[in-house]
Amino acid sequence: MTLDLPLVARGKVREVYDAGGDRLLLVASDRISAYDHVLPTPIPDKGRVLTQLSVWWFDQLAPVLARFGATHHLLSATDVPASVAGRAMLVRRLDMLPVECVARGYLSGSGTREYERTGAIVDVVLPPGLVEGSQLPEPVFTPSTKADVGEHDEAIDFARVVSLVGAARAEELRELTLALYRRGAEIARDAGIVLADTKVEFGLSGGALVLGDEVLTPDSSRFWPASSWSPGAAQPSFDKQYVRDWLTSSGWDRVSPPPELPDDVVAATRERYVAAYEQLTGTSFR
Numbered sequence: 122m123t124l125d126l127p128l129v130a131r132g133k134v135r136e137v138y139d140a141g142g143d144r145l146l147l148v149a150s151d152r153i154s155a156y157d158h159v160l161p162t163p164i165p166d167k168g169r170v171l172t173q174l175s176v177w178w179f180d181q182l183a184p185v186l187a188r189f190g191a192t193h194h195l196l197s198a199t200d201v202p203a204s205v206a207g208r209a210m211l212v213r214r215l216d217m218l219p220v221e222c223v224a225r226g227y228l229s230g231s232g233t234r235e236y237e238r239t240g241a242i243v244d245v246v247l248p249p250g251l252v253e254g255s256q257l258p259e260p261v262f263t264p265s266t267k268a269d270v271g272e273h274d275e276a277i278d279f280a281r282v283v284s285l286v287g288a289a290r291a292e293e294l295r296e297l298t299l300a301l302y303r304r305g306a307e308i309a310r311d312a313g314i315v316l317a318d319t320k321v322e323f324g325l326s327g328g329a330l331v332l333g334d335e336v337l338t339p340d341s342s343r344f345w346p347a348s349s350w351s352p353g354a355a356q357p358s359f360d361k362q363y364v365r366d367w368l369t370s371s372g373w374d375r376v377s378p379p380p381e382l383p384d385d386v387v388a389a390t391r392e393r394y395v396a397a398y399e400q401l402t403g404t405s406f407r
């Protein structure tokens with residue numbers, strides 16, 4: 122699929138195009154990444170499901186944004202080219218802030234390793250006795266800087282956020298990110314999903330704070346099935362566990378190009394994305 126729009130940015134699983142008139146087109150592909158590799162086999166409808174989920178979250182979170190005098194960048198998810206119908210968002214072009222705003226309600230992944238070394242995640246000190254998968258006493262703000270394509274984001278402390286955006290804006294980013302996470306986690310929990318953590322991005326438009334990017338999707342967040350939550354080991358991913366388990370069983374070395382996924386793993390993974398959408402929104406994915 123080629124859009125006759127100028128490409129602004131290409132990520133592992135998404136592209137950003139210039140839609141003209143201070144608008145951008147965010148296009149979600151059906152690509153899936155695992156173990157830091159983009160897999161060769163697409164997951165049918167993944168782009169559409171995650172786009173429609175973002176659209177739903179923007180609506181659910183609008184009241185939280187309003188409490189902070191903020192808005193979001195979504196203009197339309199229907200006024201998009203037919204070739205990307207359902208998996209593209211027309212958004213306002215923002216002056217993006219150079220901070221990946223991460224909120225964590227649970228300890229996992231790189232956070233756990235750092236906690237085990239230092240008792241903290243960067244400058245956020247945590248209580249003793251936590252293990253992989255533990256719920257934190259309170260959600261915490263653990264920002265990072267945007268890495269170049271293919272690189273890992275670098276975790277930064279709050280002082281660095283202040284140096285990047287100023288003290289007042291830094292405080293606003295922390296409080297708003299935590300408020301969005303709390304509301305998302307509450308809605309997800311009612312749907313049987315643990316929202317372990319999430320990454321949101323903000324920009325400015327006319328000096329006002331605007332929520333950008335995708336929001337609270339399984340690509341920007343860790344979704345765990347609440348029914349299997351059990352601190353003390355890596356938690357199963359709501360959406361990627363079939364892929365991870367098959368890749369591990371395939372003997373793939375995680376360095377060479379990843380193998381194609383078998384049809385049954387593709388189908389089961391597609392069903393997990395649809396299930397996440399239907400459980401969260403309470404509506405059927407079409």
Ligand SMILES: CCOC(=O)Cn1cc(-c2ncnc(N)c2C#N)cn1
Nearest residue numbers: 130131132135136213214215333334
């Ligand atoms: C290919 C993946 O890269 C990204 O999505 C990161 N990115 C965000 C922008 C952006 N720039 C201005 N205004 C916006 N509303 C947005 C948004 N969202 C560009 N790249």
